[in-house]
Amino acid sequence: MVVNRNVPELILQNEKWDEERRKSILQAFEEEVYGCSPKDGFSVSWNIVKEEPFKNIGTKRVVEIYIDAPKGRHSFLLYVFIPKTASQHNPVPVMLSISITPRFPQPSGMVNGKELDELLKVVGDRVETLPTPSELPKPEPYDLENNTNDEKWPVEVLLSKGYATAAFYAEDIGPDNETKYQEGIISYFEDNKEAPNSWGTIAAWAFGASRAIDYLTTDSLLDKSKISVIGHSRGGKTALWCAANDPRVYCCYANNSGCTGAALSRGKKGEDVFCINTIFPYWFCENYKKYNNREDTLPVDQHMLLASIAPRLLYLASASEDLWADPESEFYSAVLASEVYEYYGLRGLEKKSPLKPGQKTHKGRIGYHVRKGRHELTLHDWELFCEFLESKR
Ligand code: GCU
Numbered sequence: 001m002v003v004n005r006n007v008p009e010l011i012l013q014n015e016k017w018d019e020e021r022r023k024s025i026l027q028a029f030e031e032e033v034y035g036c037s038p039k040d041g042f043s044v045s046w047n048i049v050k051e052e053p054f055k056n057i058g059t060k061r062v063v064e065i066y067i068d069a070p071k072g073r074h075s076f077l078l079y080v081f082i083p084k085t086a087s088q089h090n091p092v093p094v095m096l097s098i099s100i101t102p103r104f105p106q107p108s109g110m111v112n113g114k115e116l117d118e119l120l121k122v123v124g125d126r127v128e129t130l131p132t133p134s135e136l137p138k139p140e141p142y143d144l145e146n147n148t149n150d151e152k153w154p155v156e157v158l159l160s161k162g163y164a165t166a167a168f169y170a171e172d173i174g175p176d177n178e179t180k181y182q183e184g185i186i187s188y189f190e191d192n193k194e195a196p197n198s199w200g201t202i203a204a205w206a207f208g209a210s211r212a213i214d215y216l217t218t219d220s221l222l223d224k225s226k227i228s229v230i231g232h233s234r235g236g237k238t239a240l241w242c243a244a245n246d247p248r249v250y251c252c253y254a255n256n257s258g259c260t261g262a263a264l265s266r267g268k269k270g271e272d273v274f275c276i277n278t279i280f281p282y283w284f285c286e287n288y289k290k291y292n293n294r295e296d297t298l299p300v301d302q303h304m305l306l307a308s309i310a311p312r313l314l315y316l317a318s319a320s321e322d323l324w325a326d327p328e329s330e331f332y333s334a335v336l337a338s339e340v341y342e343y344y345g346l347r348g349l350e351k352k353s354p355l356k357p358g359q360k361t362h363k364g365r366i367g368y369h370v371r372k373g374r375h376e377l378t379l380h381d382w383e384l385f386c387e388f389l390e391s392k393r
Contacts, residue, residue: 003332005266007301010339017343022308026244028299033260034241035199035285037207038189042069044214049077054148058083058159062145065211069188076172078212079144083159086221093226093250093389094216097153097167098209098235098242100176101142122278129270129323135375144169151379152232161386164222166212170235173208174201181282196286202234202260203285206242213248226250228313228389232377233325234283237261244308251313251392253385255377258325260284262316264302264333265295270324273298306337306366311344315367315388320357322375328354334366341365362388 011017030036050062061080066073086092123130144167148155158165170176174184181201182193185208191198199207209229217224228251231239236257243252254262259271260283274292277284291298306314316334318327331354338348347364355361360369367388371380 003335005264005301005332006296007264007266007303007336008299010304010307010336011343017340025300025304026308029241029244029305030203031197031285032287032291032299033284034203034206035287036191036197037199037203038069038191041189042067044068044211046078046215054081054159055156057156058086058164060145063215065215067185067188067211069185070190071188074185074188076168076208076211078166078168078215080164080166080216080219081148081155081159082164082219082221083162085162086164088220091221091223092162092164093228094164094166094222095158095228095230096209096212096216097165098170098205098229098231098238099142099144099153099167100170100231100233100235101152102171102176103141103144103169104171105141123275126270126272126275126324129326131322131324131375151382152377154379154382157379157382158386163386166216168208168212170201170205170208170238174204176201176234178280178282198285200282200284201280202238202241202283205235205238206245209238209242210246210248213246217248224248228253230255230385232256233258233261233375234280237283240305240309243312243314244305247312249309249312251315251389252309253315253317255317255381256319256322256325256375257316258322258330260288260302261325261330262302262306262333263326263329264336265291265298266301268295268326268329270326301333303333303336306333307340310337310340310348311346311365313365313367313389313392315385317368317381317384318370319375320370320372325375327370331355331368331370334368338364338366360384362391 046065049064054060059082063078066075229239230253232255236254240254243249259276277289318330334349341348349366350363351361357372369384
């Protein structure tokens with residue numbers, strides 16, 4: 001099926017796909033969408049603050065990661081769980097989860113410091129597609145260290161399948177809040193925070209994920225060639241931006257990542273660039289606001305972000321009732337990104353027409369499923385992702 005969304009070309013006429021093209025695409029995303037994060041001028045170190053046996057199936061480590069930047073030191077905790085099967089001779093693959101659930105309780109009825117009612121005004125007739133409050137990140141705190149049997153991050157299940165897994169709180173990198181978002185890692189760098197291309201929260205969280213990878217690549221029990229990054233929703237947008245920029249990522253899994261995640265912006269239903277920039281103006285850079293209601297003028301579209309991950313593995317998942325994220329726009333984005341995988345002589349997404357709820361396609365380098373149901377990350381999603389990874393071993 002032809003996808004006619006008038007998106008910018010991935011491979012320009014009479015040109016080829018190469019590192020230069022990939023870099024120029026990432027630069028456009030940086031300038032116009034996510035904002036520029038620091039490439040140098042900082043150093044990273046860590047300290048294992050706790051190490052103990054974990055339920056007779058492995059080891060738990062809490063690692064404090066320090067980022068020394070021009071204006072001081074920022075630190076955050078990484079919770080790492082390693083199965084018993086791991087050894088220096090048998091390093092295991094690892095899944096890094098970007099947790100968008102809060103460490104501290106949030107006021108209820110509010111989304112990131114704004115009144116929910118106030119936000120609803122901007123969505124107009126798209127209100128029908130909005131996720132219900134129960135689908136939004138929960139205001140209740142979530143304990144990454146001890147809550148190891150939860151669908152959002154099923155540590156015990158992953159260990160039983162032979163994976164190590166690690167997670168950090170996105171808000172430890174930078175608050176998910178319009179007035180406070182620059183109080184985290186961003187405040188330690190001397191860039192001009194008011195600049196139109198200054199980094200937003202998604203780029204800051206992705207930078208944090210790469211600092212977690214700095215640690216993971218040094219752990220001899222972990223297979224540093226098999227690091228996957230996983231995120232749901234705003235965490236999925238973050239996982240994609242991290243994987244596009246960080247070649248150490250072996251596989252990226254973005255679950256229900258929607259607007260400015262996997263979904264094409266042109267022709268998108270549900271949340272669009274205007275909505276996301278109005279409700280979450282601090283997630284992206286100022287330049288991105290130029291494209292409110294003018295998606296057709298964007299120099300990029302999200303299939304180009306997906307293509308920047310090629311030829312590495314990519315896994316996307318939609319939920320059939322998640323109309324705010326728009327499953328079709330997520331799917332077609334993967335279809336279009338496949339062109340670059342094909343350029344490498346590989347299969348991208350195997351299927352070219354949208355799947356029915358409950359279906360999956362795992363044969364290509366891009367795997368995808370659409371689960372029946374709403375916007376969330378379930379154990380079933382994790383199981384299918386593991387199945388996809390297994391099939392690539
Ligand atoms: C809101 C937002 C989405 C985001 C989601 C989430 O619904 O509009 O873009 O993906 O929150 O992170 O849960």
